[in-house]
Amino acid sequence: MERDAEATKRRLIAAGRAEFAAHGLNGARVDRIAAAARSNKAQIYHYFGNKAGLFDAVWNEIVEQIVASVPLDVDDLPGFAADLGDLYAEYPDMPRIITWQRLEHGDAFNELAVAEVRRRSADIARGQADGRVSTRFEPEVLFALLVHVAMLWAAANPEVLTAVDVADRARSRELLRRIAAVLAE
Known part of the structure; x- marks a missing residue:
């Protein structure tokens, strides 16, 4: 079965968005994000480098949403x-x-x-x-x-x-x- 990298990234960003909203960058936990995204921690590091990189992706999504909306x-x-x-x-x-x-x-x-x-x-x-x-x-x-x-x-x-x-x-x-x-x- 072929994996859908874009779908995984979208799920990680959505899960990160919920986690960061609740706990902030420092309080967020990558294990909770990975579980909520039905993924694993390694994927967070693979796609975003680290937790701060995922936060930046979430932040970028919010900026784009505001600008477009x-x-x-x-x-x-x-x-x-x-x-x-x-x-x-x-x-x-x-x-x-x-x-x-x-x-x-x-x-x-x-x-x-x-x-x-x-x-x-x-x-x-x-x-x-x-x-x-x-x-x-x-x-x-x-x-x-x-x-x-x-x-x-x-x-x-x-x-x-x-x-x-x-x-x-x-x-x-x-x-x-x-x-x-x-x-x-």
């Missing part, structure tokens, strides 16, 4: 923040892995992510030059603010979420839109 419309920056917030709500492992990446692996930069930040910031700069977007913030700062506003509910502690009722998805989306609108006006 949430385009930036300079004429609707609040919609961008709300759509990104929706993506985080739909995939709660994303904000967790984003946080783990920053905490444990922040020295490893994803080239696609850096290129997208620059490209989207340049789009905002063009919108500012055309008078369609406020110049209150530099374009890179405004983009960073929008990205972080989108993760507001995913990053908030339980006490805040108890006081600010955002259990209703429509309400949480509208609040993100309103916050982003204030930043972009």
Whole structure:
């Protein structure tokens, strides 16, 4: 029986994504990842070099998913923040892995992510030059603010979420839109 290397890699990435979301890079265990992927530890090392290499593959998949799923419309920056917030709500492992990446692996930069930040910031700069977007913030700062506003509910502690009722998805989306609108006006 011929093995399907791509299917094995996809299963390892999916299992790694779940493990890293739950435990971070340092707390993740390759034996749990291999078992969840119906594979073995040797395959992780063969395809990804080590656990950090698998984390990088997971991180790359998340960056690609965000880029593909949430385009930036300079004429609707609040919609961008709300759509990104929706993506985080739909995939709660994303904000967790984003946080783990920053905490444990922040020295490893994803080239696609850096290129997208620059490209989207340049789009905002063009919108500012055309008078369609406020110049209150530099374009890179405004983009960073929008990205972080989108993760507001995913990053908030339980006490805040108890006081600010955002259990209703429509309400949480509208609040993100309103916050982003204030930043972009």
